Every structure is written in structure tokens, then in C-alpha cells.
Amino acid sequence: MSAATKMKIRDIFKTDGSGVPYLKLVIYGPSLSGKTSMLTVYNVLRKVEDPETIYSSLKKIDDPSGRTIFYDQSTFELPKGQGVSVPKLRYQVWTVAGQKRHYIQRKVVLEGADGLIFMFDPHTTMWNDNVESLEELIALKGDLLGKSLPFLIVLNKIDLPKEERIPTDKFLNLLVDKNLSINKGDAYMRVIETSCLQARNALMKLLRSPDIKSHLDEYGRLKRSSRPNSVAKVSQPIEQLTREIIIHRIKAAKKE
Ligand SMILES: Nc1nc2c(ncn2[C@@H]2O[C@H](COP(=O)(O)OP(=O)(O)OP(=O)(O)O)[C@@H](O)[C@H]2O)c(=O)[nH]1
Numbered sequence: 623m624s625a626a627t628k629m630k631i632r633d634i635f636k637t638d639g640s641g642v643p644y645l646k647l648v649i650y651g652p653s654l655s656g657k658t659s660m661l662t663v664y665n666v667l668r669k670v671e672d673p674e675t676i677y678s679s680l681k682k683i684d685d686p687s688g689r690t691i692f693y694d695q696s697t698f699e700l701p702k703g704q705g706v707s708v709p710k711l712r713y714q715v716w717t718v719a720g721q722k723r724h725y726i727q728r729k730v731v732l733e734g735a736d737g738l739i740f741m742f743d744p745h746t747t748m749w750n751d752n753v754e755s756l757e758e759l760i761a762l763k764g765d766l767l768g769k770s771l772p773f774l775i776v777l778n779k780i781d782l783p784k785e786e787r788i789p790t791d792k793f794l795n796l797l798v799d800k801n802l803s804i805n806k807g808d809a810y811m812r813v814i815e816t817s818c819l820q821a822r823n824a825l826m827k828l829l830r831s832p833d834i835k836s837h838l839d840e841y842g843r844l845k846r847s848s849r850p851n852s853v854a855k856v857s858q859p860i861e862q863l864t865r866e867i868i869i870h871r872i873k874a875a876k877k878e
């Protein structure tokens with residue numbers, strides 16, 4: 623890599639303590655929506671698909687019942703041969719502590735975010751918590767969301783029976799009402815529907831299945847093509863947002 627290329631990468635991305643460019647992704651949303659579950663599934667997936675892409679393993683700061691009290695954090699590296707024109711790039715994924723009393727912790731975790739995933743909990747009892755959490759994020763970052771700060775929306779718990787779920791349409795209207803989307807179609811483009819519960823179960827079932835060998839490559843790693851659908855959906859927000867941030871940064875740097 624030439625000195626000129628190195629300079630350019632340094633201009634586009636921040637670098638960590640070891641001089642490697644990195645991005646910071648934050649998963650935001652109300653308590654119990656499934657933020658820790660998402661990062662946990664993603665971490666297990668990276669471990670079985672390509673353990674070399676885990677730069678620092680998952681750290682959880684939580685209470686004995688598993689509720690996050692500060693954050694969860696893990697750092698990954700882009701797998702080789704991803705067609706990205708940067709030689710090495712790390713992406714840190716953080717989750718916030720969703721309980722209302724952890725506001726200060728959320729503010730700290732949001733510092734320096736390069737992209738955001740907002741996770742809704744569609745359980746019928748959770749409407750007000752969803753709205754409050756979204757309003758809080760808008761108060762903290764609203765003028766940047768979708769502009770200098772790429773963001774995606776996750777609607778988790780799609781496994782819930784229909785009568786226990788808030789209809790997707792209601793969330794789309796909320797995104798329009800809050801000026802995060804220009805219309806419902808635009809809002810829907812930013813929404814990814816997931817079930818961290820189904821993804822966790824499907825991944826465990828696959829890893830324990832008697833024919834697991836047929837899903838492994840010659841190095842004993844899970845083939846990407848063997849990702850169960852629910853697992854692919856749960857990893858999509860993190861992987862898509864990482865790509866969107868990279869594209870956004872390169873475009874912004876070209877304009878300068
Ligand atoms: N039915 C269902 N339950 C889920 C799903 N994802 C997570 N859960 C459950 O929801 C509960 C909360 O999940 P967490 O991942 O700890 O939620 P969190 O958003 O990190 O919550 P805080 O740390 O308090 O902010 C746990 O009991 C999970 O098993 C899902 O897709 N469907």
C-alpha cells in the first residue's frame with residue numbers, strides 16, 4: 623500500500639490505538655427489545671464462520687438478570703476478500719442499556735457513533751417505550767440521523783403472534799411523523815424485520831445437527847451459504863450498516 627493511499631484512509635476513517643481504521647456502530651432502542659440478543663447471535667455467527675474476524679470478543683456489562691447496565695461491545699474485522707477498497711477495517715458494535723434510568727450511559731455510548739441501528743420492540747405493551755426511546759435518540763442525534771449519520775431500523779420479535787404485535791404500519795407512520803422518512807415507502811426501505819429468538823434457536827440447531835459437516839468448509843468453518851434465513855436477517859443490519867457507512871464516508875471524502 624502506498625503512502626498516498628495510507629494518507630487517504632486516515633482522512634476517511636478514524637484510527638484506533640494500533641493505527642487501524644475503524645467504525646463505531648451503536649444499537650439503540652428500548653429495554654428488552656433484543657439489542658444484546660442481536661449482538662450475541664452475531665458474535666456466535668462470526669465465531670463459527672470466521673473466528674479471525676473477531677478482534678475483541680463480546681464484553682457485556684449487565685446485571686444478574688442479563689439487563690444491560692452500561693453496554694455490550696465487540697469489535698470485528700472485515701473478512702478478507704469482501705471487495706472493499708480498504709486494506710483493513712475494524713467495526714466496533716455497541717449496544718446501549720435500554721432501561722430509562724441508564725440515560726447517561728446511553729449518551730456516553732453514543733459518543734463518536736458512525737452509524738446507528740434503532741431496534742423497536744413490537745410487543746403490544748411496548749408502544750410508549752418505543753416512542754420514548756426514539757424521541758430520546760432524536761433529541762440526541764436527530765439532526766444527523768440519515769444525513770451525516772447512516773441509520774437502519776430493526777423490527778425485532780417477528781415471531782410474536784399477530785394479536786401480541788403492534789402492526790408494522792404503525793411503526794412506519796411513526797418514522798414519517800418524526801421526520802425520519804419522507805413517506806411510508808421510504809420508511810419501509812430502512813426497516814429490517816428480525817427474530818433474534820428464532821435466529822439463536824436456528825443457529826444452535828444447525829451447529830448441533832448430525833450433518834453439520836456438510837455445512838463446513840475445508841477449514842471447519844460454517845459456510846456463509848448455510849446461514850439459516852433467520853440468522854441472515856439478524857446479521858443484515860450490522861453488515862448493511864457497515865457497508866453504508868463505508869460508502870457514505872468515501873463519497874463524503876470525494877466531495878471534499
Ligand atoms: N419472542 C422474542 N423474544 C426475544 C427476541 N429477541 C430477544 N428476545 C427476548 O427478549 C428479552 C430481552 O432481550 P435482550 O436482548 O436482553 O434485550 P435488550 O434490548 O438488550 O434489553 P436491555 O439490556 O435492558 O436494554 C430476552 O428474554 C430475550 O430472550 C425475539 O426476537 N423474539
Ligand SMILES: [Mg+2]
Nearest residue numbers: 657658689690
Ligand atoms: Mg441489553
